[in-house]
Amino acid sequence: MPIAKGLYKQLRYKAQTGQGVAAGSTGGQILRRVTSDLSLVKDSYQSEEIRADQQIADFRHGVRRVEGTIKGELSPGTYADLIAAALRRDFSAGAVVSGASLTVAGSGPAYTVTRAAGSFLTDGIKAGDVVRLAGGFNAANAAKNLLVVSLTATVLNVLVLNGSALVAEGPIASASVTVQGKKTFVPASGHTDKYLTFEHWYADINQSEQFTDCKVGQLDVSLPATGMATISPQLRGIDMKTGTGAYFTAPAAETAAGVVAAVNGVLLVGGVQVGLVTGLSVSVNGNLSGDPVVGQNTMPDFFPGRLVVTGQFTAYFQDGTLRDAFVGEGEVGIVAALTTSNAANADFIAFNLPRVKLSSAAKDDGEKGIVQTFSFQALLNTAGGTGTASEKTTLSVQDSLA
Template sequence: MGYQSGRNILVAYKEETTYGELPSASGGKVFRPNTGGLNLTKGTIQSNENRRDGMTTRARHGQRNLAGSYSGDLSLGSYDDLIAAVFRGTFDAPLALTGLSLTVDDLARTFTRSSGSWISDGVKVGDIVRFGSFVTAANNNRNLRVTNVTATVLTVAEDDLADVAVAETGITMSRPKKVIQGLTPRSFAFEEYEADIDGSEVALGVRVGSMQIQLQPNGMAVLTFNFAGQNSDVLEGADSPHFTNPVATTSIGLTAVEAVIRLGDEDLVDLTALDITVDLRAAGTEVVARTTTPDVFTNNATVEGNMTALRKDFSRVKNFLAEDVLSLHLLFAENESEPKDFAAFYIGNLTLASASKSELGADGPRTQTIGLNIGKDERGGAFDPTMIKFQTSAV
């Protein structure tokens, strides 16, 4: 009899139609894990019997609890459904505008339209947009980060636009799909198929409890999803694996060195670490007369972040002292020609919770650790009503 290796394991999952019930075998998706796993535990029910023989009665099993995590390299389209789940949101349809009449000011980094409204058309601060059909080709088919929007003027972060003093007509603009936070709960079934011993553990009623985005020097952009679930079962023989031909994405992993990170009005090139965590504090609840929680319950979302940067001036200290409201935009693009496929996270309403410098006397540069206070953006109009949003060019 052979033993199962630690690598020849397929992780697949599918959204449940009914909470806690195994969905059909087709239409599953492969999770591309670095590490992780889901495990079922049970509470212990200990008898309080006072025995005259000086011994203890064997304990019984209590309610089941399923928890665990998987981490994976951020890549195009690989985890969109799980990101939407932790946001409790739904991706909107990509935005496509045609027939625009625009001028471009390369110094002000603005696109000004002759008629209509960017805001009414659905363009928001923190979106990434792409223009097309300019005679001035340098403005076409590029990922442009929107930093400000009024009815007629759209401002972007990129400073290498080509000036268009006389309005050009017939211009197009696209904004790939995005998701903001909402209140729609989703649950999944996860299967770990252990190919060496031809069997599976299937976890049911699994909700995404939290997600962490983590960047380190010379590392991949890593997403870690923490899960809480209702139950688990074993499948063997002809029943395993349950999910037939689950689909795996083939997009390349996105790296920290390729990331473009903008805090406030500055693109940062001096970060040594960054992490952002979206947490729903998901958990089951103990009840009588059954061995599983009726559901896994989520709570108000919190978004927390920390970054470490080289210390070059006192600007972050002044931001901290003044409680300045800033934004944070993380853009990850594939290494290809324009328009580059991308995944991006945007936080529109944050202040610095700390700006603590490293101790003196250490070798190398002095660093500062910056904590982030993050809340819902309630400005309306040109701003999405969310704490964090995710946008991607993945279909």
């Protein structure tokens, strides 16, 4: 009799239209993973009776629910649905500026893109966006990933993600600036409340486990200095069903984008490019809660709490800037834009925390470079919003393939 093998197992999923209705069996997606331990768990109750035989005579199962964590390597497009569910807003297309007269200037690594008329702020471009230029530019300037460090109505201050040079030129008439891919962020209103159906399909033993009404309770992202960036959505769901045939029929194949790594991309802390950070992690906790009810053996729902975004980064101790931000209770912004390769137009994922307060600043010791460890709390950027240089949010994510 065959034994299930991990290499034959598939993790599949699809968004539901609402609570209580499993996603349709067609149009699912095979999800890339390192591991997935989604499981049905139950409360249990042991009899407390004191008996003459001095033994336990009864044991019962109680309320059931789904819990587990999917661990994966972060790649553009792959986890967009889960990121959107965690942030409570669907991905949407970024801003596009078209028909503008644009001039590129600078000698590197910082450059400017200046428009003759109109407003980048009104058009919706934000600090932390990754944009590309098009429309008559020199090949050295066109179709490159440019990270917007800061901006005014008429000027974008940018860095090239792969570190290559731009050339001065312009004005270029009828040119365009496009925010690549799609963006999501924790919104100020209009929050979504997404439910997903997941399946573990064990093809070698013809067994299916279908997990319904799942929500992303927490999302952890880790960006090590060496190695692949990772993502770990923690899920909570209502129930599990089993079967001997696959639930999702002909699901879409796994995405093909490369995995992002911290060695490819740009990290900004306080608006300044930093090359001494040795690791960065971000955690989004949705604080889901729920209580059993009398008369049914499943939870009625998991209810969202406030979204709390925290994290940690480590950096070599070079000067007092970050330490003093902690000592003086100052605030900084953090932007991490990571690419799948060193190509000028590589696919990418970018994380933007526009307002962060450091909560610790510890230093190690020894016969090596001294490393500081900073914990942080991300806060709502109350100064952002429509017509400004930043989003009114705690965290935004841009994905070139979302």
